[in-house]
Amino acid sequence: MSEKKRGFLGRLFGGKDAPEHQPDPAEQADTQSAAPDAEALSGDEAPGIEMEVEPVAAMSATVQPLEAASGPDLVDGFAPPRMPDVPFDEMSTDLAPEPEIAEQPRPESAVSPDPLPEPVPAADEPKASWFQRLKHGLSRSSASLTEGISSIFTKRKLDASMLEELEDILIQADLGVDTAMAITERLSDGRYNKEISPEEVRAILSEEVEKVLEPVARPLDLDTGNKPHVVLMIGVNGTGKTTTIGKLSQKLHSEGKTVMLAAGDTFRAAAVEQLKIWGERTGAEVIAGDTGADAAGLTFDAMKAAKDKAVDVLLIDTAGRLQNKAELMDELEKVIRVIRKHDPDAPHTVLLTLDATTGQNALNQVEIFGKVAGVTGLVMTKLDGTARGGILVAIAAKHGLPVHFIGVGEGVADLEPFSAGDFARAIAGLA
Numbered sequence: 001m002s003e004k005k006r007g008f009l010g011r012l013f014g015g016k017d018a019p020e021h022q023p024d025p026a027e028q029a030d031t032q033s034a035a036p037d038a039e040a041l042s043g044d045e046a047p048g049i050e051m052e053v054e055p056v057a058a059m060s061a062t063v064q065p066l067e068a069a070s071g072p073d074l075v076d077g078f079a080p081p082r083m084p085d086v087p088f089d090e091m092s093t094d095l096a097p098e099p100e101i102a103e104q105p106r107p108e109s110a111v112s113p114d115p116l117p118e119p120v121p122a123a124d125e126p127k128a129s130w131f132q133r134l135k136h137g138l139s140r141s142s143a144s145l146t147e148g149i150s151s152i153f154t155k156r157k158l159d160a161s162m163l164e165e166l167e168d169i170l171i172q173a174d175l176g177v178d179t180a181m182a183i184t185e186r187l188s189d190g191r192y193n194k195e196i197s198p199e200e201v202r203a204i205l206s207e208e209v210e211k212v213l214e215p216v217a218r219p220l221d222l223d224t225g226n227k228p229h230v231v232l233m234i235g236v237n238g239t240g241k242t243t244t245i246g247k248l249s250q251k252l253h254s255e256g257k258t259v260m261l262a263a264g265d266t267f268r269a270a271a272v273e274q275l276k277i278w279g280e281r282t283g284a285e286v287i288a289g290d291t292g293a294d295a296a297g298l299t300f301d302a303m304k305a306a307k308d309k310a311v312d313v314l315l316i317d318t319a320g321r322l323q324n325k326a327e328l329m330d331e332l333e334k335v336i337r338v339i340r341k342h343d344p345d346a347p348h349t350v351l352l353t354l355d356a357t358t359g360q361n362a363l364n365q366v367e368i369f370g371k372v373a374g375v376t377g378l379v380m381t382k383l384d385g386t387a388r389g390g391i392l393v394a395i396a397a398k399h400g401l402p403v404h405f406i407g408v409g410e411g412v413a414d415l416e417p418f419s420a421g422d423f424a425r426a427i428a429g430l431a
Helices: 003-017 025-033 130-137 141-152 160-172 177-189 199-215 243-252 269-282 296-311 326-342 361-373 393-400 422-428
Strands: 229-234 259-262 286-287 313-316 348-354 377-381 402-409 415-417
Touching: 003 348, 130 141, 130 422, 141 199, 141 422, 160 177, 160 415, 177 199, 177 393, 199 393, 199 422, 229 326, 243 259, 243 269, 243 313, 243 348, 243 377, 243 402, 259 269, 259 296, 259 348, 269 286, 269 326, 286 296, 296 313, 296 326, 326 361, 348 361, 361 393, 393 402
Parallel strands: 229 313, 229 348, 259 286, 259 313, 348 377, 377 402
Antiparallel strands: 402 415
């Protein structure tokens, strides 16, 4: 290390006690000639004046802008940073510890923990029956009714005001005015001024609901001698047409029937892909076109293919359409005309899917679609998502259309043939 460097480092680490380096005359002359004029230092100390320097440990990690320097403070042309004026006795000679770098958490995408083991069901754990799943799915509807009934019929004698309250509860549950009146009339028969328990009211509710539903609880019959048996699925957006087709395909496949699916909802690419997945699961051929393709043309191709391959059942999906949109209903009529060019008696079954959460609007859908497409049967879906599942009772009382299936969930096992007795007991909260 040169004498010039040792002089600077000595002052740097030693402060005032460090011996000052005295350069020889020749060296000092060279240094002064290379330094800028003292008048241009803008307030800096003149050459030769000793400067108190803070030890390294007190230096800031951030280097401050350098100011011009001259004279002995230059080391090989390098101007050291100016230090703040700190008294010597306040300076620390301890070396600053290295800053700790906090460990950054790894992103979740980079973490790949071992997957948790799948829970193993107990060997003796019984599988839930359809009635148990139905009761669970209708729990919101039954809770609304049973809570209302319990609030009225608790240690009170039957009178007109109680019957009016009960009628209001039944109508709010969308059971319909006719059914509500039938239940209240049944209760009033010989029970005035007598105490009646909530359990007795719920039993009468179940019996009256079953009376209304029994005539419409009919299984879907596809063994009519038609080959293929053409099933047209219709309904408004979001009622579960495509999902219902997939579940029906699964059931028919398990019964040994050959099935073909027509992806007639050409406006939704997701519907086409969903139907293709169901086709792969059930071994059913899927007739599909490009998104936005003509639905009537695709239906024509599907009818021809189903006849040529002699499949047992052809399930045709359609685009969701609001019942009050004339142009969409006209398109549905066009699809039906195309079907009848191949078979004048087709479609042999027209299933209307209804979303139970729509309540009273479902009544209007049955009426309009019935006029346009000749609805032959109903599938009620999403009964597990509403407290107004009684709308099915009102529809049955008004229109008398067969109810083939009801759905209380997304699984294949959650769509089952309709049973009037099971539904009545489940909605009344009976075991």
